[in-house]
Amino acid sequence: MSQGIEIPVIFNVGQVEVTRTVVTTWGLMAGLGIAAWLIKRRLKPTPGPFQMAVEAMMTYLDEQIRDIVGREPPRYLPLAATLFIFILAANLISLLPVVESPTADPATTSALALIVFFVVPFYGISERGFGGYLRGYLKPAWIMLPFNLIGELSRTLALSVRLFGNMMSGQLVVGVLISLAGVVAVVVEFLGLITGVVQAYIFTILTLVYIGGAVRSGAPAEEGEK
Amino acid sequence: MDMKSIAIIVAGATIAIGSIGPALAQGRAVAAALDAIARQPDSASLLSRTLFVGLAMVESTAIYCLVVSLILLFGASPLMK
Numbered sequence A: 001m002s003q004g005i006e007i008p009v010i011f012n013v014g015q016v017e018v019t020r021t022v023v024t025t026w027g028l029m030a031g032l033g034i035a036a037w038l039i040k041r042r043l044k045p046t047p048g049p050f051q052m053a054v055e056a057m058m059t060y061l062d063e064q065i066r067d068i069v070g071r072e073p074p075r076y077l078p079l080a081a082t083l084f085i086f087i088l089a090a091n092l093i094s095l096l097p098v099v100e101s102p103t104a105d106p107a108t109t110s111a112l113a114l115i116v117f118f119v120v121p122f123y124g125i126s127e128r129g130f131g132g133y134l135r136g137y138l139k140p141a142w143i144m145l146p147f148n149l150i151g152e153l154s155r156t157l158a159l160s161v162r163l164f165g166n167m168m169s170g171q172l173v174v175g176v177l178i179s180l181a182g183v184v185a186v187v188v189e190f191l192g193l194i195t196g197v198v199q200a201y202i203f204t205i206l207t208l209v210y211i212g213g214a215v216r217s218g219a220p221a222e223e224g225e226k
Numbered sequence B: 001m002d003m004k005s006i007a008i009i010v011a012g013a014t015i016a017i018g019s020i021g022p023a024l025a026q027g028r029a030v031a032a033a034l035d036a037i038a039r040q041p042d043s044a045s046l047l048s049r050t051l052f053v054g055l056a057m058v059e060s061t062a063i064y065c066l067v068v069s070l071i072l073l074f075g076a077s078p079l080m081k
Helices: A020-041 A049-068 A079-095 A108-127 A131-138 A142-215 B003-039 B041-073
Strands: A009-013 A018-019
Touching: A009 A020, A018 A020, A020 A049, A020 A079, A020 A108, A049 A079, A049 A142, A049 B041, A079 A108, A079 A142, A108 A131, A108 A142, A131 A142, A142 B041, B003 B041
Parallel strands: none
Antiparallel strands: A009 A018
């Protein structure tokens, strides 16, 4: 168990410290890549159970994108699906012994939130033009401009801290309980399972909501109007 | 009492007091959502999605408290040096 929120350094490359998070993420990337390659290689018209599960997930995400963003999915699906699958795998990998999830490191979650921070204006500008997107900040009235700007920053912070806080606290609680009560901690680990799935879902849905706010006409901060 | 014990006490108080508000708010949100789903089972998927997004918003307040208390506990603050 890690001591608090310190992330141990595995090895050094010159001046660069390679932490446990980075190593776990590399493993995760390799695993997900190989899994995707394997599934792609044996796609069948009559899907097996694994292909069925992946197809169900993609269909669900398609539906969500159509509902929330209000556009056809192919342009938005890669981002949403990548975020969902990566965060889900990263959250659940802590169930394996020894391995700790990369999302319990603020660096990982900040990186993910920064991706969202930059991709939202990208989609907004490509959909509505530069002026159109910037005009969105002046809605509903020009006086709202500072609040829209602060909202843009604070929601990015909240996005990263929410994922980090949930995953790290889950691991911390399990660690404390193992040292106090032993096997009882398994129950809390199950709770962590639920938290992991829900947090991955929430991160993806919130990303889609932000993109939807930027892509449709209206203020960027406008949420959940559907 | 040295700085460290004060920090530990404050960290406990932060998370304890800071969780009250979000807990009440989340309870109300879930109750309202269940009420709405009971009235209109057809729109359950829309309601539960909105519920999850709303819960995430409410929860972030508690998570800010958690982060503050962790900073206090694990000595990232300059006071602890």
